[in-house]
Amino acid sequence: MAGETWKTIQERWRHHRLQMIGIALVAALIAWACERTGVLESTEHIAYDEALVRYTGGREKSQQVVVVAIDQSTLDRISQDPQLQLNFGNWPYTRTLWARIAQEMKAAGARAVLFDAVMDERTADESADLGFAQVLRETGLPFYVGMASSGTAKPLARADFTAPVPLKAPEPAPTPEPPGDTFPEEFEDAAAPATPVLTDQALARALAFPARWTDGKALPRLGDTPSRKASPPRYPVPPTPALVGAVNGVGLVDMEADGDGSIRRTAFAYTDGTNTYVTLPVRMMADLLGAKEVTLSGRTLRLGERTWRVNDDGSAALDYGGPLEERFKTVLLFDVLDDWIRRSKGREPGLAADTFRDKVVVIGGTAVGLNDIKATPFSPMQPGLVKQATVVDTLLSGAFITRAPEGVDLGLTFLVALVSAVLLMTARWTMLEVVWPLALVQGLFVLTGLLLKTTHTHVLMAMPALAGVGASVGALAFNHLVANRETQFIRQAFHRFMEPKLVEQMIRSRQLPRLDGENKEITAFFSDIRGFSTFSERFKEDPRQLVRILNTYLTAVSGALLREGGCLDKYIGDAVVCLFGAPMAQEDHAVRACRGALAAKAAVEALRVDFREKGFPDVYTRIGVNSAVNFVGNFGSDQLFSYTAIGDGMNLAARLEGANKAYGSVIMIGPRTYELAREHIEVRELDRVRVAGKTEAVTVYELLALRGQLDASTRQTVARYHQALGLYREARFAEAAAVLEAEAARSPEDGPTGKLLERCREYLESLPENFDGVANLEK
Template sequence: MTGETWKLLQERWRHHGRVMLGIALVATLAAWACERGLEGTEHVAYDEALVRFTGGREKSQQVVVVAIDQSTLDEISQDAQLQLNFGNWPYTRTLWARVAQELKAAGARAVLFDAVMDERTADASADLGFAQVLRETGLPFYVGMVSSASAKPLARADFQASVPLMAPESAPAASPPGDESFPEAFEDAPAPATPVLTREALARALAFPASQTRGALPALPRGHHPVPPTPALVGAVSGFGLVDTEADGDGSMRRTSFAYTDGINPYVTLPVRMVADLLGAKEVTLSGRTLRLGERTWSVDADGSAALDYGGSLPERFEMVTLFAVLNDWIHRSRGEAPELPAALFRDKVVVIGGTAVGLNDIKATPFSATQPGLVKQATVVDTLLAGTFITRAPLAVDLGLTFLVALVSAVLLMTARWTPLEVAWPVALVLGLHVLTGLLLKSAHTHVRMAMPALAGVGASVAALAFNHLVANRETQFIRQAFHRFMEPKLVEQMIRSRQLPRLDGENKEITAFFSDIRGFSTFSERFKEDPRQLVRILNTYLTAVSGALLREGGCLDKYIGDAVVCLFGAPMAQQDHAVRACRGALAAKAAVDALRVDFREKGFPDVYTRIGVNSAVNFVGNFGSDQLFSYTAIGDGMNLAARLEGANKAYGSVIMIGPRTYELAKEHIEVRELDRVRVAGKTEAVTVYELLALKGQWDASTRHTVARYHEALGLYREARFAEAAAVLEAEAARSPEDGPTAKLLERCREYLASPPEKFDGVANLEK
């Protein structure tokens, strides 16, 4: 940021800082009030950021998915023996027994079954056989349960009492009918679980600390209670957990809770139930923003939920095999044949079994796809609990702070810059910036910072800032038009307004070129009209009109008239890259206009209006140095002082238009000049070179070129203190061109130094005040 830009920002902040703060505060409060209405927009923004910045992750090393896909349904329905053994969907539990046997043989760590087993099958032996297989294999197998308004509430579980989860060994055994699938006898099979054991298996499988109140947990829908599983499976299945659909208002699954309460007992979700056993945890704690299972903790939101870090769609995130492939491997193994699936596929992995076929009605929406199998949520939660981090919301204070910051930056930026391209681009850049910020925080910090609320506040603040700008700009435009139409060409004033190059009336440092002109001997001039002052006014008005017209046509801004003197600025208030060239053209045009006027005045018997001109370019402080009663746009600084002194110095050099070194540097490609001398301004130690402006480039005659060449030759000798040689050159030129003032003046100085040699001569003349 340049110094000028910083000064501009400070100045406008000083004038409008309270308005900017007010706009930001109102925009923040308005966005906060609309927070609920922005939920849909926030979901869209969150989904886009999640997909763009967190997708494409490597596949899980902890979880493998066994999919009940359409090909599995087709293969079983088309195989007569499989159809006989397992029936149609939903298959008999005999099939799940065989799958459990195969996964155990393949080295699976545990199985999560993303479905429920809460209905007794027509073949009771299948349930008992499945239970016996689970006991025999010892494979940790976890089954889902859902809540329903028709389910009866379970009695309150006592977490302090010691109640066994298995039926007593002395319970009467079941005697299921014979079945080729389960040839083993069931004499030792335990009796189905009692209601007490069922309650303990569902509600007391994981303890909650005494400090964990039921009111602190998310509640199941009003009147809903868990639907108990088939009694035969209680005590055989390793655990049960809730698998209710957890979707936002738009139907998309973005979040999960870890435990619920029906007002009587707490119930954990299925992934929590399984992972607790895998981690050896006996207690689950949801305290503040922390989930704890044994020694492991995860950051969650204050309401006991968290967003899921999917990392991609189901096939992108997890290794997948079909259920039929697993069943086919069991068939191969039972025949003594080698399995077809890789030997290490399931080894030490958690296997999540669930439906992916459309006909199973378990297709849900996630940020990554509108048609994802619901089991993607269970697999993602399991994977995150085993080796990952959930996504949590930033605290409301952070969201409000960001919202206010965005609104304030929008207001400050637009109200200080006042640049049309920025006004158009900023809202788009704001939304894109927030999108990138949200995505980066999701990826790096697993934190969800709201995007819709800051975006709304930023856009609202931008609109308010633009409205303020245009109201202020309209007033400024009218003021500028009224203030400058007398000092500049009207078309330039309108161009300045259209291009939004409005001057900073409160002042700015700016490089400009200043023009000063004065009539020689004006005091004597005016004395002649003391008896007829009206005639003096008419003559002076005619003169000033001629000079001013020449300057205005070159784009100058008339600063002021001081009697007969004219002060004009080029490069302000309207920025002009060629301000020095314009000033030189204006000076030459003014000289030509005065020369024509002198001829006319001479014919009329009026006094001569011989005019001297000084032109200098420099950085000056430009602005309105007037009052509430009188507008006065002018410039102050050393550059203005030098321009005035150059005008007066023409007398000492016999020149008409004297320009400073910076003007020459900027305009030298467009003008013809004579180097007059090196001068030291009063109060300064550094000498500067001054020039006489003679013509525009290529527009001087051969005689003038010859005179300038001879002058430069003499000037070189003069600076070497070779005054006699310099005088000889000048005398010859003076005889040839007696009207050339600078030649005569330099010859006069040479003769003075010959008559009275200076003690210390450095070739620099002192330019007095």
């Protein structure tokens, strides 16, 4: 059964492979067009997010990055403490607070601080800005702040990184007064320098950072996002002048969200058409790695001696590894401030000594009221600083997620479409047609998820899934079209040779025949009119009458066979060839053939009576029935072909029909037919015969009646025949003849009795050489 199924699949591929490839190609092209036009963007985002969460989430906390959170409790506790509110005010706090935080970070051994916010507005008390700048210079703590871009910002001069940075002389500034008397020694700063007045070149040098493509590609423009290009030109908004020269570096903190507002990717460098700028994490890492520029080459980002794999356009997806609270140790800003107060009073800090030691500290807002809540694949409500922390952690020791080359996406898309088309168009299993699209989508989800986890590669899922489903729909449509054509062909081809209700049943049950041929066990029926040549001589002067008689005979025999579910193969003159078990599968094909043979015999007997009354010659039919595996299908030429069977089984059925003459029988059946139908029929074992061209002898039987319908007289005749046959096979011809003579006197019309008696008398006179009780059945 499995072998036949595999053969069927191979033949369907051979006959329809061009259609399969065509369906797959069309489905792949449609999916590609949908992906290119953005139709699948939302679906791809959903699939990517789900795979990212399921397959890359749950990673352990970073050992290199610590988050200091400006949370709601920090805002509440500062606002509820009169002294702290007097010193630092309400949100946004004076720069004095950040000076204290910087001092504490230095004391706690932080490696660097990345402040995920912008400080581009001058405060009312400029001395606070100057004091903060002075603290940064004194501590030497690597401190980096963000900058935004705006369409209303002033364009900067072109930065010349080869020339010295010119600064105008600072103007004198008043010494700031202590903000309160709680911590007089700590809060009293020395006379702060005046606010420096930067030249245009100095400001450009402070904000810009060298970045380039080595292969001539263009960097994205400020304001561009992964999903759209910015229309109006944008320029960076610098921090307050007091901080420009005090912080170690400034970097972009624009949102970089996809079209649905979720942050999945980042670009590392931008341009405003004049200068190049890098994102805040890249600016900090450039200093930590000693890099003087950012270079992009092919799919590689380079900072100093370190490289990371990125996309062709210089961007990369973020490997979050989980939500913020699971990936990074988070310390409240108030706890850091409290530790500074403790240190200033000579007390031990409350936080563990190694909390910040040798760590990169990312400071940012987590409170909802700070309006820095963003969407990521792991949550629609994540603090925006999770992006900066993730990029920093990846740059320190990790890998970004990059898109697979377009060729890989297209190859997978076509492969999925082709597999879908081939599978459904060759197998044609209803259950597979239902299950396959679901299994396909789930399989692609697992595949893309595992690739994300193991190789940090994002292979598109929506495009191949659409191609696979589209190819499946195309394959089903083709199958139904082919099935309709096959159904129509079957109906036209067989309605004259089978009972119409059986044809429709075959079509409804989808038992459509293999018209290109298959090996199948069937039962073949052959019948012929005895002495038809003599019969036709009577009508040589009136051939039309002969045709009418012959048509009447063939109609009677054919009707009996069709009622038993037979398929008329052909008429050869007066001969009728019929198949049982093909094209429609019939488990009881042997029984049906035997019933059909008996019914045909009865129909001919009725015709003989009618013909005698009309003065027509007698018609006497001989029938051969044999079951065997034959090759059935359409045979013929381009001009004419028909559904038939070929094989030794068919040859034996024809021989059995002719052998009736030698045995005086009417219906002779082969051994396999008897084996399959023995519980339903009454037979007489006629002889063991050897067919011409074969060495093995087979037992042949005369079909007499259906089980239980044999009259007592015939039963006695059969018993005497079997007794004589046993004596005959032992070469006791005289004894066999005696039994047969007695039975012939009682039943003179029994043909097999008379024929065996003749053979016994013949062998009494001349015994053949090497007699083995087997008769040779010649052609």
